[in-house]
Amino acid sequence: MHAxxxxxxxxxxxxxxxxxxxxxxxxxxxxxxxxxxxxxGDKSTIVVQYKGEEKQVAAEVLETSIEYA
Known part of the structure; x- marks a missing residue:
């Protein structure tokens, strides 16, 4: 999937x-x-493609990264 x-x-x-x-x-x-x-810990984790690799990122980490990008 890609978004x-x-x-x-x-x-x-x-x-x-x-x-x-x-x-x-x-x-x-x-x-x-x-x-x-x-x-x-049963946390919801997003799977993203980054530089051709699949990464698993916690929602909190991703949200912080987007805010400061």
């Missing part, structure tokens, strides 16, 4: 601090143009 960072940033705020197994996260995953997986 621009701005699109990911708009949606990432919706699941910051929410567990991957949260019902609202599971419902929203179906609508998002990017992949979300369960990370350490």
């Amino acid at each position: 621009g960072f701005s699109a990911i940033g708009l949606h990432a705020k919706r699941f910051i601090g929410r567990r991957f197994t949260d019902a609202s996260v599971q419902s929203d995953i179906k609508l998002w143009p990017f992949k979300v997986i369960a990370g350490p």
